[in-house]
Amino acid sequence: xxxxxxxxxxxxxxxANKMRAFLTILGTIIGVSAIIVIVSVGNxxxxxxxxxxxxxxxxxxxxxxxxxxxxxxxAALMGIVITTLKYEDITALRDIPNVVEVAxxxxxxxxxxxxxxxxxxxxxxxxxxxxxxxxxxxxxxRFFNDTEERGIAxxxxxxxxxxxxxxxxxxxxxxxxxxQNVSFKVIGVMExxxxxxxxxNDTLVFIPVxxxxxxxxxxxxLALARIKVNDDQNVDEVMASVENILRGRHGIDxxxxxxFTVVSQAQGLKTIQNIxxxxxxxxxxxxxxxxxxxxxxxxxxxxxxxxxxxxxxxLRKALGARRNDILSQFLIEAVSITGIGGAIGIIIGVxxxxxxxxxxxxxxxxxxxxxxxxSIIIASIVIAGVGIVFGxxxxxxxxxxxxxxxxxYE
Amino acid sequence: MKKxxxxxxxxxxxxxxxxxxxxxxxxxVDFEVHEGEFIAIMGHSGSGKSTLMHILGxxxxxxxxxYMFDGENTRKFDDDKLAEIRNKKVGFVFQAFNLLxxxxxxxxxxxxxxxxxIKEEEQIKRAEKALLDVGxxxxxxxxxxxxxxGQQQRVAIARALINKPRIIFADEPTGNLDSASxxxxxxxxxxxxxxxxxxxIVTHEDNIAAHAQRIVxxxxxxxxxxxx
Numbered sequence: 360x361x362x363x364x365x366x367x368x369x370x371x372x373x374x375a376n377k378m379r380a381f382l383t384i385l386g387t388i389i390g391v392s393a394i395i396v397i398v399s400v401g402n403x404x405x406x407x408x409x410x411x412x413x414x415x416x417x418x419x420x421x422x423x424x425x426x427x428x429x430x431x432x433x434a435a436l437m438g439i440v441i442t443t444l445k446y447e448d449i450t451a452l453r454d455i456p457n458v459v460e461v462a463x464x465x466x467x468x469x470x471x472x473x474x475x476x477x478x479x480x481x482x483x484x485x486x487x488x489x490x491x492x493x494x495x496x497x498x499x500x501r502f503f504n505d506t507e508e509r510g511i512a513x514x515x516x517x518x519x520x521x522x523x524x525x526x527x528x529x530x531x532x533x534x535x536x537x538x539q540n541v542s543f544k545v546i547g548v549m550e551x552x553x554x555x556x557x558x559x560n561d562t563l564v565f566i567p568v569x570x571x572x573x574x575x576x577x578x579x580x581l582a583l584a585r586i587k588v589n590d591d592q593n594v595d596e597v598m599a600s601v602e603n604i605l606r607g608r609h610g611i612d613x614x615x616x617x618x619f620t621v622v623s624q625a626q627g628l629k630t631i632q633n634i635x636x637x638x639x640x641x642x643x644x645x646x647x648x649x650x651x652x653x654x655x656x657x658x659x660x661x662x663x664x665x666x667x668x669x670x671x672x673x674l675r676k677a678l679g680a681r682r683n684d685i686l687s688q689f690l691i692e693a694v695s696i697t698g699i700g701g702a703i704g705i706i707i708g709v710x711x712x713x714x715x716x717x718x719x720x721x722x723x724x725x726x727x728x729x730x731x732x733x734s735i736i737i738a739s740i741v742i743a744g745v746g747i748v749f750g751x752x753x754x755x756x757x758x759x760x761x762x763x764x765x766x767x768y769e
Numbered sequence: 770m771k772k773x774x775x776x777x778x779x780x781x782x783x784x785x786x787x788x789x790x791x792x793x794x795x796x797x798v799d800f801e802v803h804e805g806e807f808i809a810i811m812g813h814s815g816s817g818k819s820t821l822m823h824i825l826g827x828x829x830x831x832x833x834x835x836y837m838f839d840g841e842n843t844r845k846f847d848d849d850k851l852a853e854i855r856n857k858k859v860g861f862v863f864q865a866f867n868l869l870x871x872x873x874x875x876x877x878x879x880x881x882x883x884x885x886x887i888k889e890e891e892q893i894k895r896a897e898k899a900l901l902d903v904g905x906x907x908x909x910x911x912x913x914x915x916x917x918x919g920q921q922q923r924v925a926i927a928r929a930l931i932n933k934p935r936i937i938f939a940d941e942p943t944g945n946l947d948s949a950s951x952x953x954x955x956x957x958x959x960x961x962x963x964x965x966x967x968x969x970i971v972t973h974e975d976n977i978a979a980h981a982q983r984i985v986x987x988x989x990x991x992x993x994x995x996x997x
Contacts, residue, residue: 371871674867677828678928679856679884681849762855763828766867 366695380696383660386653387700387745388707391738393646395708395730400715401639402729408631410725416494417624418591420598422449422584422605426617442580443618446568448608449486449584455600457593462486462493463581465571471517471564472537473525480521480564482538484571492587495560500532500547508567511574515543519551520561538564541574559723594623647741653700654745661693661753672757673765686758693750694743701742705735773840775935775967776802776825781834782990783820794820796990797834802936802969807962809978810971812987819940821987822971826859826938827851839935856884860929864941866921868913868928874900875909878928885932899927903957919950926957936967943977955980 374380424444449463465484470477487508490496503514515536522531531545543566552560572579588597598621605619606612622630665672672685680688709730716728783795794817802808802825812818823829824836827843836843839858846854855861868877878896887895900909903923913921922942929937939958943951959980962968970981978984986993 375871670867671869674869675880675884676852677826677855677861677867678881679852679932681852681884684852684884761829763823766828766863 366691370695370699379660383657384653384696384700384703386656387650387697387742388653388704390646390650390653391701391704391742392708392711393649394643394738394741395705395734396711396715397642397646398639398734399708399712399728399730401635401642402731403712403716403719403726405632405635406727406729407725408635409628412624412627412631416587418588418594419492419624420586420588420594420601421622421627422452422586422601423620423622424580424582424618426615426620441618442578443609444581444584445579446572446581448605448619449581451604451608452584452586452601455586455597455604457589457597459587459589460488460491461584461586462488462491463568463584465568465576465578465582467571467575469538469575471521471525473531473534476525478521478524480518480562482571482575483563483565484568484575485565486568489565492585495552496550497547498550499530500545502547502565503567508569510567511570512567513541513543513570513574514546514566516547516549516565517545518549518561518563518565520559521564522548538566539575598623650741650745654697654749657693657696657746658749658752660696661689661750662756664692665689665753665757668757669760669765669768672760673762673768676760676762677766682758685760686754689754689757690747690750693754694746697742697746697750701739704742705738708738774801774837775804775839776800777837778825778831779835781821781824781836782832783817783824783829784832793990795824795831798990798992800825800985800992802967804935804967805962805965807958807968807980807982808970809981809984810969810987810992811973811975811978811984813973816987817990818971818987820990821992822938822940822969825969826861827855828861852884856881857932858935860932860934860937862922862925862929862937862939862942864944866913866918866925866945868921868924870914871912873910873912874905874916874924874927877913877924878931881928881932895931896927899931900924903927917950918946919953922946922950922954923957926954930961930966936969937961939968939970941972942970943972943974951977 422444425441444463446463449461452458452461462485467482467484469480469482471480471482486492487503487505490502497516498519500516502516503512506512507514515538517525517531517536525531525536526534531548534545535542536545537543549561549563549565566575568581586597586601588594601621602614602617605621606614606617609618611617675685675688712730713728716726719726720728778798778800781795781798781800782793785792785794796817798817798821800821810818810821820829824831827838827846838854861867869880875893875896878899879892882892882895897909900906900923903926905920905923905927908916908920913924916924922945926942942958943954946954955977958968958970962980962982968981970977972978983994
């Protein structure tokens with residue numbers, strides 16, 4: 360049996376009824392392009408988050424308030440406020456061997472005002488050790504010191520973008536800015552760092568963490584702490600020491616009762632990949648449902664085609680077609696239909712993914728355009744499978760028709 | 770001593786069951802066809818002539834009786850064997866032409882060769898030769914719906930002959946044609962007969978039957994030998 364001629368006949372048959380053909384393959388197109396887009400956007404989002412986590416540095420250990428189970432994200436990541444992590448908890452970690460520095464953080468979105476100028480910012484209350492822990496430095500002036508941190512000083516260090524927004528090219532040192540009606544004296548400007556992942560470091564402003572607690576938030580707990588370790592290899596050992604010290608300070612005997620979570624970058628990555636992975640699987644499952652619905656549509660149309668072409672089947676049998684010839688003819692037709700839909704779906708999916716990536720990159724995020732060969736190969740296999748699975752019933756029906764009855768069919 | 774018949778049937782019957790009603794379409798037909806014969810089967814509609822032709826052409830199976838074809842008892846033929854015989858040993862010409870729609874004359878003629886597994890170049894060469902032989906040399910690339918009735922029937926004849934069958938069955942081949950086209954088609958059958966082809970034609974028209982060597986009349990599911 361000449362398969363090329365069969366495919367040619369199948370396509371001619373398809374084109375004879377353009378609207379029906381379009382509606383038939385629409386389900387396949389939507390399903391396939393959805394799979395490609397979902398996998399691509401999922402990979403892009405993952406790369407964005409991962410780049411953010413990686414930018415933190417592999418020699419940093421994070422401490423979050425609230426316990427967490429293995430493989431599950433810490434409660435703090437889900438937006439739940441837990442108040443168990445205190446300033447003194449973190450300063451107590453300074454003396455662990457191999458620890459370079461520690462810094463605690465609280466963040467708050469707000470507005471910073473200089474005379475008539477104002478701009479959106481993320482207000483960061485932190486330790487004087489911030490530049491050491493985060494591997495950064497001031498470009499102008501100085502960062503606040505330990506005395507200012509402890510003494511609830513009203514001093515502020517601006518991110519480079521905030522400085523530019525409020526002061527232009529002038530030096531802001533010694534000027535006074537207002538946040539929530541509290542005046543702060545500008546003592547420094549951070550060097551430009553650019554964005555990493557979701558956050559732009561240049562739109563942050565920094566004030567002493569205790570000033571943040573007393574004058575802005577009215578709380579006395581930290582939202583996050585980071586510990587800089589002198590070498591990657593000492594990370595595990597430091598994490599164990601951190602856990603021991605915090606358990607001692609909080610009077611915890613059983614690690615299950617931990618009211619804090621110590622994470623390394625590696626663990627953080629794993630947690631993120633668990634989350635994005637399960638989201639991707641869920642979305643892909645939905646796209647598969649779309650494909651299956653499309654497949655049922657194809658099956659329906661193939662059944663109609665078998666009925667419409669009963670005489671043709673009878674004729675082919677009269678001319679010597681065996682059961683298997685008819686079976687493969689209708690299977691090839693079904694697979695051709697899904698194949699055409701699949702090819703269009705892959706093209707649309709890739710184009711749409713590129714559009715999403717370009718748009719997000721334009722908005723200034725570090726988003727990678729990723730279409731893996733895997734997703735295209737998997738989509739292709741699924742399409743062929745849908746064609747065969749949903750084409751088989753109609754094809755078998757066609758193959759089983761008795762020659763003379765098919766030929767007599769009106 | 771008479772040469773062994775190409776086709777011979779003994780007490781062939783065919784019953785159709787529609788619901789609880791049984792129709793006896795053939796009631797015991799004894800029938801012989803020899804190599805090179807041109808036979809017309811005549812009869813009114815319902816006489817069983819089409820049923821007989823369909824059974825002889827392996828499109829249908831008898832309810833009882835013996836059917837010997839080319840020295841073989843057809844009772845033991847399975848599905849694939851029947852397909853092979855339809856493909857290689859018999860050729861069909863139908864009243865309604867039965868060409869594939871939106872398909873060129875050449876591709877229509879190629880169809881039996883596709884199922885016979887003949888190489889593509891060979892298929893095209895033979896199809897073009899066959900179309901030339903039936904006078905359609907200038908219509909090979911035309912699609913079936915672009916051809917007149919007479920031209921379509923000529924494509925169908927070319928298709929029936931393409932695998933060099935032992936016998937050609939024609940079911941009212943001129944039934945859908947005007948008289949001029951009918952004459953042309955019957956001329957082709959006459960020539961095929963002269964070339965030695967075995968032909969069975971089913972018709973109810975006397976002037977068509979007149980082309981045949983031997984006329985077999987059918988009535989109520991039985992055959993009666995007529996004269997040529």
